[in-house]
Amino acid sequence: MLFVKKECVFVSFLLPPLRSKVKVCEQEPSRLLHDYHGLNGPGLTCYLNSVLQVLFMTEDFRGSIKRCCSKAPTAIDALLGKLFDDLERSLAWTHCIAKKLGITDVYEQRDAAEYFEKILCLTSPEASKIFKGELNHKTTCVTCEKRNDSRGFFWILPLAMGNSCRQTYSVTRGLKAFFKKEKVSGENRIYCSQCDEKQVTDIDCEMTQKPGILTLLLKRFTFDYKCQSYVKLQCEVDVPQTLHMENCKYDLYALVNHFGDLTGGHYTAEIKSFETGEWYCFNDDIVERVKQPLFGSGNTPVR
Numbered sequence: 496m497l498f499v500k501k502e503c504v505f506v507s508f509l510l511p512p513l514r515s516k517v518k519v520c521e522q523e524p525s526r527l528l529h530d531y532h533g534l535n536g537p538g539l540t541c542y543l544n545s546v547l548q549v550l551f552m553t554e555d556f557r558g559s560i561k562r563c564c565s566k567a568p569t570a571i572d573a574l575l576g577k578l579f580d581d582l583e584r585s586l587a588w589t590h591c592i593a594k595k596l597g598i599t600d601v602y603e604q605r606d607a608a609e610y611f612e613k614i615l616c617l618t619s620p621e622a623s624k625i626f627k628g629e630l631n632h633k634t635t636c637v638t639c640e641k642r643n644d645s646r647g648f649f650w651i652l653p654l655a656m657g658n659s660c661r662q663t664y665s666v667t668r669g670l671k672a673f674f675k676k677e678k679v680s681g682e683n684r685i686y687c688s689q690c691d692e693k694q695v696t697d698i699d700c701e702m703t704q705k706p707g708i709l710t711l712l713l714k715r716f717t718f719d720y721k722c723q724s725y726v727k728l729q730c731e732v733d734v735p736q737t738l739h740m741e742n743c744k745y746d747l748y749a750l751v752n753h754f755g756d757l758t759g760g761h762y763t764a765e766i767k768s769f770e771t772g773e774w775y776c777f778n779d780d781i782v783e784r785v786k787q788p789l790f791g792s793g794n795t796p797v798r
């Protein structure tokens with residue numbers, strides 16, 4: 496899931512298929528077929544196609560890549576620049592980028608979020624900074640009140656979905672839970688250097704730098720101790736059109752969907768165009784406009 500700052504933005508991964516889609520290709524071929532183009536990659540690299548389309552459809556990122564194709568040999572900017580040029584004209588090929596990312600087994604299913612991060616790590620800082628945020632993990636000793644800060648940057652906020660198999664998961668509530676203060680005690684007490692022993696500790700996390708584009712990952716794969724294997728949580732999810740964070744507002748503009756299970760599946764992306772204001776579904780080499788609006792009136796979440 497990707498949200499763009501309104502002033503601030505946001506994005507998401509691993510959402511269930513959205514149901515309210517209507518394919519409109521047959522009815523309006525002239526308009527639809529020329530708005531956007533699909534991607535052709537080696538083997539089954541739909542995870543890469545979905546991520547590349549999100550990057551292409553992110554106005555600021557596309558602009559930065561075009562402006563400052565980095566000369567550093569490790570940077571992927573030049574390849575992305577070429578791909579974006581191709582995509583503006585026709586169906587484009589991703590083989591060079593797949594090679595650059597070291598994808599050798601093109602038939603193995605991979606994680607879209609992982610490749611999103613890999614690409615951003617190889618991109619010049621000028622282009623990738625729009626996705627970059629900073630978190631501060633704070634631990635405070637309850638006894639002596641000594642506080643430790645640990646700051647680190649992030650591309651994606653992973654949201655644990657817990658055991659919400661039976662109920663609908665809310666992204667808004669999940670995000671709140673991510674920043675909720677926790678107290679650890681008992682066996683989980685944390686060593687305090689000032690007290691020189693393990694103490695009951697308050698843990699909390701704050702976003703010290705808000706990214707221009709906020710990317711959220713729903714962790715649908717979870718380890719099931721009963722089955723001793725990973726399972727996919729198939730619950731429904733409410734995704735809001737607008738996310739409010741402190742004094743900042745993010746609007747949803749992209750969703751990367753995963754269908755299937757851990758061993759096999761398919762990725763597609765639904766993205767709102769900054770050029771036409773319409774939503775499109777990107778499914779490898781096929782692009783279709785999503786006719787029915789994803790969101791109703793007001794800020795009704797999409798489920």
Ligand SMILES: [Zn+2]
Nearest residue numbers: 636639687690
């Ligand atoms: Zn202490």
